Amino acid sequence: MSAIEWLAAPLRHAFMVRALIASVLVGGLCSVVGAFVVLRSMAFLGDAIAHSVLPGIATGMLVAGRGDRRSLFWWALATSVLVALGIGWVSRRGRLREETAIGIVFAGTFALGIALLSRVRGFALDLVHVLFGDVLGVSTADLVLIAAFGAGVLLVIFLFYKELLLVSFDATHAATLRLPVAAYQSLTLVLVAVTVVVSLQVVGLALTLALLVAPASTALLFVRRVPHAMAVGAAVGAASGILGLYVSYYLSVASGAAIVLVAIAAFLFSLAIDGLRRRVRRA
Amino acid sequence: MIMRNRPVQLRSVRAQQPAPHDPTAPAIDARELSVAYGERFALRDVTFSLRAGQRLAVIGPNGAGKSTLLKVAGGLLFATSGTLLVHGHAPRDHLCVAYVPQRSNVDWRFPLRVADVVLTGRTGRLGALRWPGRRDRELSRDAMERVGLGQLADRLIGELSGGEQQRMFIARAMAQEAEIVLLDEPLAGLDVPATSEVIALLRELRQATLVVALHDLAIAAANFDRVLLLRERMIQFGTPSDVFRPEFLEPAYGGCVRLVETERGRLVVHDDACAKGES
Numbered sequence: 001m002s003a004i005e006w007l008a009a010p011l012r013h014a015f016m017v018r019a020l021i022a023s024v025l026v027g028g029l030c031s032v033v034g035a036f037v038v039l040r041s042m043a044f045l046g047d048a049i050a051h052s053v054l055p056g057i058a059t060g061m062l063v064a065g066r067g068d069r070r071s072l073f074w075w076a077l078a079t080s081v082l083v084a085l086g087i088g089w090v091s092r093r094g095r096l097r098e099e100t101a102i103g104i105v106f107a108g109t110f111a112l113g114i115a116l117l118s119r120v121r122g123f124a125l126d127l128v129h130v131l132f133g134d135v136l137g138v139s140t141a142d143l144v145l146i147a148a149f150g151a152g153v154l155l156v157i158f159l160f161y162k163e164l165l166l167v168s169f170d171a172t173h174a175a176t177l178r179l180p181v182a183a184y185q186s187l188t189l190v191l192v193a194v195t196v197v198v199s200l201q202v203v204g205l206a207l208t209l210a211l212l213v214a215p216a217s218t219a220l221l222f223v224r225r226v227p228h229a230m231a232v233g234a235a236v237g238a239a240s241g242i243l244g245l246y247v248s249y250y251l252s253v254a255s256g257a258a259i260v261l262v263a264i265a266a267f268l269f270s271l272a273i274d275g276l277r278r279r280v281r282r283a
Numbered sequence: 284m285i286m287r288n289r290p291v292q293l294r295s296v297r298a299q300q301p302a303p304h305d306p307t308a309p310a311i312d313a314r315e316l317s318v319a320y321g322e323r324f325a326l327r328d329v330t331f332s333l334r335a336g337q338r339l340a341v342i343g344p345n346g347a348g349k350s351t352l353l354k355v356a357g358g359l360l361f362a363t364s365g366t367l368l369v370h371g372h373a374p375r376d377h378l379c380v381a382y383v384p385q386r387s388n389v390d391w392r393f394p395l396r397v398a399d400v401v402l403t404g405r406t407g408r409l410g411a412l413r414w415p416g417r418r419d420r421e422l423s424r425d426a427m428e429r430v431g432l433g434q435l436a437d438r439l440i441g442e443l444s445g446g447e448q449q450r451m452f453i454a455r456a457m458a459q460e461a462e463i464v465l466l467d468e469p470l471a472g473l474d475v476p477a478t479s480e481v482i483a484l485l486r487e488l489r490q491a492t493l494v495v496a497l498h499d500l501a502i503a504a505a506n507f508d509r510v511l512l513l514r515e516r517m518i519q520f521g522t523p524s525d526v527f528r529p530e531f532l533e534p535a536y537g538g539c540v541r542l543v544e545t546e547r548g549r550l551v552v553h554d555d556a557c558a559k560g561e562s
Contacts, residue, residue: 159412166403169393176357176382177407224394224439
Protein backbone atom coordinates (compact mmCIF):
# COMPACT_ATOMS: atom_id res chain seq x y z
CA MET A 1 0.00 0.00 0.00
CA SER A 2 1.47 3.33 -1.02
CA ALA A 3 1.55 6.29 1.33
CA ILE A 4 -1.19 8.03 -0.63
CA GLU A 5 -3.43 5.01 -0.44
CA TRP A 6 -2.64 4.75 3.22
CA LEU A 7 -3.75 8.33 3.73
CA ALA A 8 -6.76 8.14 1.42
CA ALA A 9 -8.21 4.84 2.59
CA PRO A 10 -10.02 6.20 5.69
CA LEU A 11 -11.41 9.10 3.67
CA ARG A 12 -13.56 6.72 1.63
CA HIS A 13 -15.87 6.62 4.61
CA ALA A 14 -18.04 9.71 5.02
CA PHE A 15 -18.06 9.25 8.80
CA MET A 16 -14.25 9.41 8.82
CA VAL A 17 -14.27 12.67 6.88
CA ARG A 18 -16.71 14.18 9.35
CA ALA A 19 -14.64 12.83 12.22
CA LEU A 20 -11.48 14.38 10.79
CA ILE A 21 -13.13 17.77 10.38
CA ALA A 22 -14.51 17.60 13.92
CA SER A 23 -11.11 16.59 15.35
CA VAL A 24 -9.30 19.41 13.60
CA LEU A 25 -11.85 21.98 14.77
CA VAL A 26 -11.88 20.73 18.35
CA GLY A 27 -8.10 20.21 18.52
CA GLY A 28 -7.54 23.78 17.36
CA LEU A 29 -10.19 25.35 19.57
CA CYS A 30 -9.13 23.49 22.73
CA SER A 31 -5.54 24.58 22.25
CA VAL A 32 -6.38 28.28 21.92
CA VAL A 33 -8.59 28.27 25.01
CA GLY A 34 -6.03 25.98 26.64
CA ALA A 35 -3.45 28.77 26.53
CA PHE A 36 -5.50 30.58 29.19
CA VAL A 37 -6.00 27.34 31.13
CA VAL A 38 -2.25 26.71 31.25
CA LEU A 39 -1.21 30.31 31.91
CA ARG A 40 -3.66 30.71 34.78
CA SER A 41 -2.86 27.24 36.16
CA MET A 42 -6.50 26.23 36.08
CA ALA A 43 -6.16 22.69 34.75
CA PHE A 44 -8.04 21.28 37.73
CA LEU A 45 -10.78 23.84 37.22
CA GLY A 46 -11.03 22.89 33.54
CA ASP A 47 -11.37 19.23 34.47
CA ALA A 48 -14.06 20.02 37.03
CA ILE A 49 -16.05 22.00 34.49
CA ALA A 50 -15.74 19.09 32.04
CA HIS A 51 -17.05 16.56 34.55
CA SER A 52 -19.86 18.85 35.66
CA VAL A 53 -21.45 18.35 32.25
CA LEU A 54 -22.60 14.86 33.19
CA PRO A 55 -25.69 15.71 35.27
CA GLY A 56 -26.82 18.04 32.50
CA ILE A 57 -26.57 15.29 29.93
CA ALA A 58 -28.26 12.80 32.24
CA THR A 59 -31.14 15.20 32.85
CA GLY A 60 -31.40 15.75 29.14
CA MET A 61 -31.63 12.02 28.54
CA LEU A 62 -34.33 11.66 31.19
CA VAL A 63 -36.31 14.59 29.86
CA ALA A 64 -35.85 14.38 26.11
CA GLY A 65 -34.88 10.75 25.63
CA ARG A 66 -31.52 9.24 24.74
CA GLY A 67 -31.83 9.67 21.01
CA ASP A 68 -32.27 13.42 20.96
CA ARG A 69 -28.61 14.40 20.60
CA ARG A 70 -29.34 18.02 19.72
CA SER A 71 -31.14 18.70 22.96
CA LEU A 72 -28.39 16.89 24.91
CA PHE A 73 -25.95 19.48 23.56
CA TRP A 74 -28.02 22.32 24.94
CA TRP A 75 -28.46 20.58 28.29
CA ALA A 76 -24.70 20.07 28.51
CA LEU A 77 -24.03 23.67 27.54
CA ALA A 78 -26.43 25.11 30.09
CA THR A 79 -25.02 22.93 32.90
CA SER A 80 -21.38 23.66 32.19
CA VAL A 81 -21.88 27.42 31.91
CA LEU A 82 -23.88 27.41 35.12
CA VAL A 83 -21.21 25.40 36.94
CA ALA A 84 -18.42 27.63 35.57
CA LEU A 85 -20.18 30.73 36.88
CA GLY A 86 -20.88 28.95 40.17
CA ILE A 87 -17.23 27.97 40.68
CA GLY A 88 -16.14 31.52 39.85
CA TRP A 89 -18.60 32.92 42.34
CA VAL A 90 -17.62 30.52 45.13
CA SER A 91 -13.90 31.09 44.63
CA ARG A 92 -14.35 34.88 44.71
CA ARG A 93 -16.23 34.67 48.00
CA GLY A 94 -12.96 33.39 49.42
CA ARG A 95 -14.47 31.45 52.30
CA LEU A 96 -13.34 28.12 50.91
CA ARG A 97 -9.99 27.35 49.38
CA GLU A 98 -10.50 27.39 45.63
CA GLU A 99 -9.16 23.84 45.31
CA THR A 100 -11.59 22.59 47.90
CA ALA A 101 -14.51 24.31 46.21
CA ILE A 102 -13.52 22.85 42.85
CA GLY A 103 -13.04 19.37 44.31
CA ILE A 104 -16.48 19.41 45.88
CA VAL A 105 -18.18 20.66 42.73
CA PHE A 106 -16.22 18.15 40.63
CA ALA A 107 -17.06 15.08 42.69
CA GLY A 108 -20.57 16.23 43.54
CA THR A 109 -21.73 16.96 40.01
CA PHE A 110 -20.10 13.82 38.65
CA ALA A 111 -21.79 11.61 41.24
CA LEU A 112 -25.09 13.34 40.58
CA GLY A 113 -24.64 12.72 36.87
CA ILE A 114 -23.97 9.03 37.36
CA ALA A 115 -26.91 8.69 39.75
CA LEU A 116 -29.21 10.30 37.20
CA LEU A 117 -27.78 8.29 34.32
CA SER A 118 -28.33 5.04 36.18
CA ARG A 119 -32.05 5.75 35.86
CA VAL A 120 -31.70 5.75 32.06
CA ARG A 121 -31.96 2.39 30.31
CA GLY A 122 -28.81 1.21 28.55
CA PHE A 123 -26.79 3.67 30.50
CA ALA A 124 -23.44 1.92 30.24
CA LEU A 125 -23.03 2.64 26.54
CA ASP A 126 -24.17 6.24 26.97
CA LEU A 127 -21.71 6.71 29.77
CA VAL A 128 -18.85 5.42 27.63
CA HIS A 129 -19.72 7.84 24.83
CA VAL A 130 -20.06 10.79 27.16
CA LEU A 131 -16.84 9.99 29.00
CA PHE A 132 -14.63 9.08 26.07
CA GLY A 133 -16.28 10.62 23.06
CA ASP A 134 -17.87 9.23 19.92
CA VAL A 135 -16.14 11.07 17.13
CA LEU A 136 -17.04 8.46 14.53
CA GLY A 137 -20.69 9.19 15.20
CA VAL A 138 -20.45 12.92 14.46
CA SER A 139 -23.23 14.05 12.14
CA THR A 140 -23.21 17.01 9.78
CA ALA A 141 -25.53 18.84 12.14
CA ASP A 142 -23.03 18.21 14.97
CA LEU A 143 -20.27 19.66 12.80
CA VAL A 144 -22.30 22.81 12.26
CA LEU A 145 -22.76 23.20 16.02
CA ILE A 146 -19.06 22.59 16.69
CA ALA A 147 -18.03 25.10 14.04
CA ALA A 148 -20.54 27.75 15.14
CA PHE A 149 -19.71 27.60 18.83
CA GLY A 150 -15.99 27.25 18.17
CA ALA A 151 -16.08 30.35 16.00
CA GLY A 152 -18.05 32.16 18.71
CA VAL A 153 -15.44 31.31 21.36
CA LEU A 154 -12.59 32.44 19.10
CA LEU A 155 -14.40 35.66 18.26
CA VAL A 156 -14.89 36.50 21.94
CA ILE A 157 -11.20 35.79 22.63
CA PHE A 158 -10.22 38.01 19.71
CA LEU A 159 -12.47 40.89 20.77
CA PHE A 160 -11.53 40.83 24.46
CA TYR A 161 -7.98 39.58 24.07
CA LYS A 162 -6.25 42.43 25.89
CA GLU A 163 -8.68 42.32 28.81
CA LEU A 164 -8.63 38.52 29.17
CA LEU A 165 -4.84 38.51 29.05
CA LEU A 166 -4.47 41.35 31.54
CA VAL A 167 -6.92 39.79 34.00
CA SER A 168 -5.03 36.48 33.71
CA PHE A 169 -1.62 38.05 34.24
CA ASP A 170 -2.32 40.69 36.87
CA ALA A 171 -5.90 40.93 38.17
CA THR A 172 -4.91 43.59 40.70
CA HIS A 173 -3.57 45.88 38.03
CA ALA A 174 -6.65 45.22 35.91
CA ALA A 175 -8.80 46.34 38.84
CA THR A 176 -6.89 49.62 39.23
CA LEU A 177 -7.47 50.18 35.52
CA ARG A 178 -11.18 49.86 36.44
CA LEU A 179 -11.79 46.75 34.39
CA PRO A 180 -14.71 44.61 35.59
CA VAL A 181 -12.31 41.90 36.75
CA ALA A 182 -14.90 39.45 38.10
CA ALA A 183 -16.84 39.61 34.84
CA TYR A 184 -13.76 38.87 32.75
CA GLN A 185 -12.73 36.04 35.08
CA SER A 186 -16.19 34.55 34.70
CA LEU A 187 -16.00 35.05 30.95
CA THR A 188 -12.77 33.03 30.88
CA LEU A 189 -14.50 30.19 32.74
CA VAL A 190 -17.51 30.33 30.42
CA LEU A 191 -15.20 30.09 27.41
CA VAL A 192 -13.66 26.96 28.94
CA ALA A 193 -17.15 25.58 29.63
CA VAL A 194 -18.35 26.12 26.06
CA THR A 195 -15.14 24.60 24.70
CA VAL A 196 -15.60 21.51 26.86
CA VAL A 197 -19.12 20.98 25.57
CA VAL A 198 -18.08 21.50 21.97
CA SER A 199 -15.30 18.93 22.46
CA LEU A 200 -17.54 16.41 24.16
CA GLN A 201 -18.31 14.33 21.12
CA VAL A 202 -14.73 14.19 19.92
CA VAL A 203 -12.79 13.24 23.05
CA GLY A 204 -15.43 12.95 25.77
CA LEU A 205 -15.50 14.78 29.06
CA ALA A 206 -12.89 12.60 30.76
CA LEU A 207 -10.26 13.42 28.16
CA THR A 208 -11.04 17.02 27.24
CA LEU A 209 -8.57 18.26 29.81
CA ALA A 210 -5.73 16.69 27.85
CA LEU A 211 -6.61 18.66 24.73
CA LEU A 212 -6.92 21.85 26.77
CA VAL A 213 -3.54 21.42 28.40
CA ALA A 214 -1.19 19.37 26.19
CA PRO A 215 -1.02 21.30 22.88
CA ALA A 216 -0.92 24.68 24.64
CA SER A 217 1.89 23.47 26.91
CA THR A 218 3.76 22.12 23.90
CA ALA A 219 3.53 25.50 22.21
CA LEU A 220 4.58 27.38 25.34
CA LEU A 221 7.86 25.46 25.37
CA PHE A 222 8.89 27.07 22.11
CA VAL A 223 7.27 30.49 21.71
CA ARG A 224 7.73 33.78 23.53
CA ARG A 225 4.33 35.40 23.10
CA VAL A 226 0.78 34.44 23.94
CA PRO A 227 -0.72 34.89 20.44
CA HIS A 228 2.05 32.70 19.04
CA ALA A 229 1.35 30.10 21.71
CA MET A 230 -2.29 30.09 20.60
CA ALA A 231 -1.39 29.72 16.91
CA VAL A 232 1.25 27.01 17.42
CA GLY A 233 -0.95 25.27 19.98
CA ALA A 234 -3.88 25.25 17.54
CA ALA A 235 -1.65 23.69 14.88
CA VAL A 236 -0.39 21.04 17.31
CA GLY A 237 -3.93 20.35 18.51
CA ALA A 238 -5.33 20.03 14.98
CA ALA A 239 -2.44 17.81 13.92
CA SER A 240 -2.98 15.60 16.97
CA GLY A 241 -6.61 15.26 15.91
CA ILE A 242 -5.69 14.10 12.40
CA LEU A 243 -2.85 11.82 13.45
CA GLY A 244 -4.88 10.39 16.30
CA LEU A 245 -7.72 9.44 13.98
CA TYR A 246 -5.34 7.66 11.60
CA VAL A 247 -3.81 5.81 14.55
CA SER A 248 -7.32 4.91 15.66
CA TYR A 249 -8.27 3.72 12.15
CA TYR A 250 -5.24 1.54 11.57
CA LEU A 251 -4.66 0.20 15.08
CA SER A 252 -8.34 -0.10 15.96
CA VAL A 253 -8.07 1.82 19.22
CA ALA A 254 -10.66 4.21 20.66
CA SER A 255 -10.44 7.45 18.67
CA GLY A 256 -10.70 9.94 21.57
CA ALA A 257 -7.96 8.14 23.46
CA ALA A 258 -5.79 7.95 20.33
CA ILE A 259 -6.07 11.71 19.76
CA VAL A 260 -5.18 12.44 23.35
CA LEU A 261 -2.24 10.02 23.31
CA VAL A 262 -0.84 11.68 20.20
CA ALA A 263 -1.17 15.12 21.81
CA ILE A 264 0.56 13.88 24.97
CA ALA A 265 3.30 12.17 22.94
CA ALA A 266 3.89 15.45 21.07
CA PHE A 267 4.24 17.22 24.40
CA LEU A 268 6.67 14.68 25.85
CA PHE A 269 8.73 14.73 22.65
CA SER A 270 8.86 18.55 22.75
CA LEU A 271 9.81 18.47 26.41
CA ALA A 272 12.74 16.19 25.59
CA ILE A 273 13.82 18.44 22.68
CA ASP A 274 13.56 21.49 24.91
CA GLY A 275 15.66 19.77 27.58
CA LEU A 276 18.33 18.90 25.02
CA ARG A 277 18.28 22.44 23.65
CA ARG A 278 18.83 23.88 27.10
CA ARG A 279 21.66 21.47 27.80
CA VAL A 280 23.35 22.34 24.50
CA ARG A 281 22.98 26.06 25.18
CA ARG A 282 24.54 25.67 28.60
CA ALA A 283 27.46 23.60 27.34
CA MET B 284 -22.73 52.63 55.31
CA ILE B 285 -20.70 49.70 56.52
CA MET B 286 -19.24 47.39 53.92
CA ARG B 287 -17.45 44.16 54.60
CA ASN B 288 -14.42 43.05 52.70
CA ARG B 289 -13.92 39.46 51.87
CA PRO B 290 -10.33 38.37 52.02
CA VAL B 291 -9.30 37.58 48.45
CA GLN B 292 -11.73 39.76 46.63
CA LEU B 293 -10.67 42.47 44.26
CA ARG B 294 -13.33 45.06 43.85
CA SER B 295 -13.63 47.10 40.78
CA VAL B 296 -16.45 48.96 39.17
CA ARG B 297 -15.76 50.51 35.84
CA ALA B 298 -15.72 54.28 35.95
CA GLN B 299 -17.92 55.47 33.12
CA GLN B 300 -15.89 58.62 32.96
CA PRO B 301 -12.85 59.21 35.17
CA ALA B 302 -13.77 61.71 37.88
CA PRO B 303 -12.50 65.27 37.38
CA HIS B 304 -9.84 66.26 39.89
CA ASP B 305 -10.94 68.72 42.51
CA PRO B 306 -8.05 71.23 42.51
CA THR B 307 -8.77 72.32 46.08
CA ALA B 308 -8.72 68.77 47.47
CA PRO B 309 -5.54 66.99 48.59
CA ALA B 310 -4.15 64.27 46.32
CA ILE B 311 -4.92 61.71 49.02
CA ASP B 312 -7.07 62.45 52.01
CA ALA B 313 -7.68 59.67 54.56
CA ARG B 314 -9.99 60.33 57.50
CA GLU B 315 -10.45 57.85 60.33
CA LEU B 316 -9.99 55.11 57.77
CA SER B 317 -10.59 51.59 59.06
CA VAL B 318 -10.59 48.37 57.08
CA ALA B 319 -11.69 44.94 58.28
CA TYR B 320 -11.54 41.57 56.59
CA GLY B 321 -14.58 39.89 58.04
CA GLU B 322 -14.26 40.45 61.78
CA ARG B 323 -10.54 41.15 61.84
CA PHE B 324 -9.30 44.72 61.50
CA ALA B 325 -6.28 45.27 59.28
CA LEU B 326 -6.30 49.04 59.67
CA ARG B 327 -7.87 51.36 62.23
CA ASP B 328 -8.32 55.11 62.46
CA VAL B 329 -5.82 56.26 59.89
CA THR B 330 -5.93 59.98 59.16
CA PHE B 331 -3.48 61.79 56.91
CA SER B 332 -3.39 63.87 53.79
CA LEU B 333 -0.90 64.36 50.97
CA ARG B 334 -0.56 67.22 48.50
CA ALA B 335 -0.02 66.39 44.83
CA GLY B 336 3.62 65.56 44.21
CA GLN B 337 4.44 64.59 47.78
CA ARG B 338 6.16 61.30 48.50
CA LEU B 339 4.94 59.15 51.35
CA ALA B 340 6.75 56.17 52.86
CA VAL B 341 4.44 53.77 54.69
CA ILE B 342 6.36 51.83 57.31
CA GLY B 343 5.56 49.38 60.06
CA PRO B 344 6.15 45.75 60.93
CA ASN B 345 4.79 42.89 58.81
CA GLY B 346 1.01 42.71 59.04
CA ALA B 347 0.77 46.36 60.08
CA GLY B 348 -1.69 47.14 57.28
CA LYS B 349 0.65 48.71 54.73
CA SER B 350 -0.62 46.67 51.78
CA THR B 351 -4.21 47.15 52.95
CA LEU B 352 -3.76 50.93 52.92
CA LEU B 353 -2.33 50.77 49.39
CA LYS B 354 -5.24 48.63 48.23
CA VAL B 355 -7.80 51.08 49.60
CA ALA B 356 -6.01 53.95 47.87
CA GLY B 357 -6.00 51.91 44.66
CA GLY B 358 -9.74 51.30 44.92
CA LEU B 359 -9.22 47.55 45.37
CA LEU B 360 -10.74 47.37 48.84
CA PHE B 361 -13.52 49.34 50.48
CA ALA B 362 -13.09 51.24 53.71
CA THR B 363 -15.10 49.58 56.47
CA SER B 364 -15.54 52.98 58.06
CA GLY B 365 -14.04 56.40 57.49
CA THR B 366 -13.03 57.63 54.05
CA LEU B 367 -10.10 57.84 51.71
CA LEU B 368 -10.47 60.27 48.84
CA VAL B 369 -8.19 60.73 45.86
CA HIS B 370 -8.29 64.26 44.42
CA GLY B 371 -11.66 64.71 46.10
CA HIS B 372 -13.31 61.52 44.79
CA ALA B 373 -13.49 57.82 45.59
CA PRO B 374 -10.39 55.98 44.28
CA ARG B 375 -12.56 53.80 42.06
CA ASP B 376 -13.66 56.85 40.10
CA HIS B 377 -10.12 57.44 38.87
CA LEU B 378 -7.93 55.97 36.18
CA CYS B 379 -4.90 57.90 37.38
CA VAL B 380 -3.94 55.60 40.25
CA ALA B 381 -1.30 52.99 39.44
CA TYR B 382 -0.62 50.03 41.66
CA VAL B 383 2.76 48.29 41.54
CA PRO B 384 2.47 44.81 43.08
CA GLN B 385 5.07 43.06 45.18
CA ARG B 386 7.35 41.20 42.82
CA SER B 387 6.66 37.93 44.60
CA ASN B 388 2.96 38.23 43.66
CA VAL B 389 3.67 38.19 39.94
CA ASP B 390 3.81 35.10 37.72
CA TRP B 391 7.14 35.68 35.99
CA ARG B 392 6.78 32.59 33.77
CA PHE B 393 4.04 34.33 31.80
CA PRO B 394 5.17 34.62 28.16
CA LEU B 395 5.06 38.39 27.95
CA ARG B 396 7.69 40.82 26.74
CA VAL B 397 8.57 43.98 28.62
CA ALA B 398 6.85 46.00 25.90
CA ASP B 399 3.65 43.93 26.28
CA VAL B 400 3.45 44.54 30.02
CA VAL B 401 4.14 48.27 29.73
CA LEU B 402 1.47 48.55 27.05
CA THR B 403 -1.12 47.02 29.40
CA GLY B 404 -0.93 50.32 31.28
CA ARG B 405 -3.02 51.76 28.42
CA THR B 406 -5.84 49.21 28.75
CA GLY B 407 -8.00 51.31 31.07
CA ARG B 408 -7.88 54.41 28.89
CA LEU B 409 -8.53 52.41 25.74
CA GLY B 410 -11.68 50.72 26.94
CA ALA B 411 -13.09 47.45 25.63
CA LEU B 412 -13.03 46.46 21.96
CA ARG B 413 -10.25 48.88 21.04
CA TRP B 414 -6.68 48.00 20.17
CA PRO B 415 -3.68 50.08 21.21
CA GLY B 416 -2.91 52.75 18.63
CA ARG B 417 0.16 54.74 17.73
CA ARG B 418 -0.13 57.14 20.67
CA ASP B 419 -0.39 54.23 23.10
CA ARG B 420 2.75 52.66 21.64
CA GLU B 421 4.60 55.97 21.76
CA LEU B 422 3.70 56.49 25.40
CA SER B 423 4.87 52.95 26.23
CA ARG B 424 8.12 53.41 24.33
CA ASP B 425 8.82 56.75 26.07
CA ALA B 426 8.13 55.15 29.43
CA MET B 427 10.54 52.29 28.72
CA GLU B 428 13.21 54.78 27.63
CA ARG B 429 12.71 56.82 30.79
CA VAL B 430 13.27 53.84 33.06
CA GLY B 431 16.23 52.66 30.98
CA LEU B 432 14.56 49.57 29.54
CA GLY B 433 14.48 50.79 25.92
CA GLN B 434 17.00 48.13 24.90
CA LEU B 435 15.12 45.36 26.71
CA ALA B 436 11.67 45.95 25.19
CA ASP B 437 11.64 42.51 23.52
CA ARG B 438 13.04 40.66 26.54
CA LEU B 439 10.74 38.16 28.28
CA ILE B 440 9.72 39.33 31.74
CA GLY B 441 11.10 36.14 33.29
CA GLU B 442 14.55 37.03 31.95
CA LEU B 443 14.76 40.36 33.80
CA SER B 444 16.70 41.02 36.98
CA GLY B 445 14.78 42.10 40.07
CA GLY B 446 15.61 45.77 39.55
CA GLU B 447 14.59 45.60 35.90
CA GLN B 448 11.29 43.98 36.86
CA GLN B 449 10.57 46.82 39.25
CA ARG B 450 11.53 49.44 36.65
CA MET B 451 9.21 47.76 34.16
CA PHE B 452 6.26 48.23 36.52
CA ILE B 453 7.20 51.86 37.02
CA ALA B 454 7.21 52.24 33.23
CA ARG B 455 3.76 50.65 33.16
CA ALA B 456 2.56 53.27 35.65
CA MET B 457 4.03 56.01 33.42
CA ALA B 458 2.27 54.56 30.35
CA GLN B 459 -0.93 54.65 32.39
CA GLU B 460 -0.29 58.41 32.83
CA ALA B 461 -0.71 57.79 36.54
CA GLU B 462 -0.70 60.78 38.86
CA ILE B 463 -0.68 58.65 41.97
CA VAL B 464 1.65 55.66 42.11
CA LEU B 465 1.27 53.05 44.85
CA LEU B 466 4.25 50.75 45.27
CA ASP B 467 4.07 47.72 47.54
CA GLU B 468 7.54 46.86 48.87
CA PRO B 469 9.34 47.86 45.66
CA LEU B 470 12.75 47.28 47.22
CA ALA B 471 12.10 43.83 48.67
CA GLY B 472 14.74 41.36 47.52
CA LEU B 473 16.77 43.88 45.53
CA ASP B 474 20.55 44.15 45.85
CA VAL B 475 22.21 47.45 46.68
CA PRO B 476 22.81 48.73 43.11
CA ALA B 477 19.27 47.82 42.04
CA THR B 478 17.87 49.50 45.15
CA SER B 479 19.60 52.77 44.36
CA GLU B 480 18.47 52.60 40.72
CA VAL B 481 14.85 52.23 41.78
CA ILE B 482 15.15 55.02 44.33
CA ALA B 483 16.69 57.31 41.71
CA LEU B 484 13.80 56.47 39.40
CA LEU B 485 11.24 57.27 42.10
CA ARG B 486 12.89 60.66 42.55
CA GLU B 487 12.45 61.23 38.83
CA LEU B 488 8.68 60.72 39.05
CA ARG B 489 8.46 64.36 40.05
CA GLN B 490 4.89 65.14 39.11
CA ALA B 491 3.45 61.98 40.65
CA THR B 492 2.24 61.55 44.19
CA LEU B 493 3.95 58.45 45.56
CA VAL B 494 2.83 56.09 48.29
CA VAL B 495 5.48 53.47 48.96
CA ALA B 496 5.30 50.62 51.46
CA LEU B 497 8.80 50.06 52.78
CA HIS B 498 10.73 47.94 55.20
CA ASP B 499 13.96 49.88 55.17
CA LEU B 500 13.64 52.72 57.68
CA ALA B 501 16.87 54.43 56.64
CA ILE B 502 15.65 54.70 53.04
CA ALA B 503 12.29 56.01 54.25
CA ALA B 504 14.04 58.66 56.31
CA ALA B 505 16.34 59.80 53.53
CA ASN B 506 14.10 59.87 50.45
CA PHE B 507 10.55 60.79 51.43
CA ASP B 508 8.66 63.98 52.30
CA ARG B 509 6.25 62.26 54.65
CA VAL B 510 6.27 59.07 56.68
CA LEU B 511 3.26 57.13 57.94
CA LEU B 512 4.03 54.70 60.74
CA LEU B 513 1.47 51.92 61.12
CA ARG B 514 0.83 49.02 63.39
CA GLU B 515 -2.79 48.33 62.55
CA ARG B 516 -3.51 51.74 64.08
CA MET B 517 -1.77 54.84 62.85
CA ILE B 518 1.07 55.52 65.25
CA GLN B 519 2.38 58.69 63.69
CA PHE B 520 2.26 60.70 60.47
CA GLY B 521 4.55 63.58 59.57
CA THR B 522 7.94 64.49 58.20
CA PRO B 523 10.68 61.93 58.74
CA SER B 524 12.05 63.88 61.69
CA ASP B 525 8.55 63.99 63.26
CA VAL B 526 8.16 60.23 62.99
CA PHE B 527 11.60 58.82 63.61
CA ARG B 528 11.53 59.25 67.36
CA PRO B 529 11.93 56.54 69.93
CA GLU B 530 8.53 57.22 71.47
CA PHE B 531 6.87 56.24 68.13
CA LEU B 532 9.21 53.62 66.73
CA GLU B 533 9.45 51.50 69.83
CA PRO B 534 5.71 50.94 70.25
CA ALA B 535 5.48 50.17 66.53
CA TYR B 536 8.24 47.64 66.38
CA GLY B 537 8.33 46.46 70.00
CA GLY B 538 11.90 45.82 70.99
CA CYS B 539 12.98 45.33 67.41
CA VAL B 540 14.05 48.89 66.74
CA ARG B 541 16.37 51.11 68.71
CA LEU B 542 17.44 54.64 68.02
CA VAL B 543 21.08 55.03 68.75
CA GLU B 544 22.59 58.49 69.14
CA THR B 545 25.99 58.64 67.47
CA GLU B 546 28.46 61.40 66.68
CA ARG B 547 27.11 61.54 63.12
CA GLY B 548 23.50 61.84 64.21
CA ARG B 549 20.68 59.51 65.04
CA LEU B 550 20.89 55.93 63.85
CA VAL B 551 17.99 53.51 63.43
CA VAL B 552 18.90 49.97 64.38
CA HIS B 553 16.44 47.41 63.08
CA ASP B 554 16.61 43.82 64.23
CA ASP B 555 15.55 41.65 61.28
CA ALA B 556 15.44 38.38 63.18
CA CYS B 557 12.98 39.97 65.54
CA ALA B 558 10.78 41.31 62.75
CA LYS B 559 10.45 37.86 61.21
CA GLY B 560 8.56 36.69 64.25
CA GLU B 561 5.77 39.14 63.40
CA SER B 562 2.89 37.81 61.38
